[in-house]
Amino acid sequence: MKEGTRVHDHGRPPARFRRLGMVAAITAIAAVVLLAGQGVPAGGAPADRAAGQPGDDDRGQELYRQSCASCHGPEGEGTQRGPGLVGVGEASVDFQLRTGRMPVSTEDGYRPVHQEPQFGAADIRALVDHVGDFGGGGPPIPRVRPGDSRLGMRLYLDSCAACHSSTGRGSTLTDGTVVPSLFDATPTQVGEAVRVGPSVMPAYPESVIDAGQLDALAGYVDTLQGDRGDLDRGGLSLDRMGPVAEGMVAWAVGLLLLVFLVRWLGSRAR
Structure with missing residues (x-):
């Protein structure tokens, strides 16, 4: 081979194409890094705001x-x-x-x-x-935890049963105000109602009902809702009509059975 003869490596592209390829790769990598820093997913607009959703x-x-x-x-x-x-x-x-x-x-x-x-x-x-953002103050959302339902029962009967009834079914006050049932209330909603006093209900700050008592009260309301079946064990619930109404039903059924028993015994004595 003569000196100065240029040898062409047909397996490699020319140098200028290799340089162009490197520039393109660096540009692509920089674009990906920049878009990732702006929260843009591959293929579209910024994440969480692609559909025009506000913050x-x-x-x-x-x-x-x-x-x-x-x-x-x-x-x-x-x-x-x-x-x-x-x-x-x-x-x-x-x-x-x-x-x-x-x-x-x-x-x-x-x-x-x-x-x-x-x-x-x-x-x-x-x-x-x-x-x-309109202004501070007012009670925060309480964090209600499981509490002593026996203590909650005493608190409920003292402070809540007069309006919500002893069974939590709610009632109608003499002025026509409807007091709602508690059967669908979550523990947090019970805690919020105690703290803020919605409608005609009085508010109870921590100086009156502290956090532990609030937990107990919400726990008893959970028991009233019958999630664990404690109230209906051993008998019919009668749609939770309350002890007075349920007692009257029991007396009426008992007297009716007694009348039938007396008549049956009388017919056999003839």
């Missing part, structure tokens, strides 16, 4: 403007149609939303009625956070 703060503000502001005011200052929400606390807002009492509707005559909530858990959390 929690924006979501709470939007929901409040659509469903609450007309009655409670744009900044929670209150109007002639609804009370102010400044400083009411997380427990009050969470209770009203999770029990379906708010927002009210014309079908219920603008009365807060216990029903299925109209918002999902995430939207309720967003609304609670947004209303909390």
Whole structure:
């Protein structure tokens, strides 16, 4: 081979193409790193906001403007149609939303009625956070734990049974106010109601019912709901009508059986 003759390696691409390939690879890697840092998934727009979903703060503000502001005011200052929400606390807002009492509707005559909530858990959390921005104060959402149901029974009979009935079925007061049943209340909702006192119910701060007593009270309400079957063991529940009504039914059935027994014995003596 003569000196200076150039040898071509047909198995490798020319140098300029190799350099272009390296530049393209580096550019692609840099783009991936940049997009990952911005939270953009492969193939699309930023994660969690690809469909135009606002953040929690924006979501709470939007929901409040659509469903609450007309009655409670744009900044929670209150109007002639609804009370102010400044400083009411997380427990009050969470209770009203999770029990379906708010927002009210014309079908219920603008009365807060216990029903299925109209918002999902995430939207309720967003609304609670947004209303909390109106001003501090008010009781927080209580953390209710399992408690002593025997202590809870004494507290319930002393402070709750007069309105909710001894069985938790609820009642109607002399002024026509309907006191709801407790059979669908969760422990957290029981705790919230105790702390904020919805409707005509008085509020009980920790100085009156402390955290341990609140746990016990919620535990007894759970027993009233019959989740463990403790109340119906050994007999019929009679739809939980209460001890007085159930006692009258027992007396009526017993007297009727006694009459039949006397007549049967009389017919055999003839």
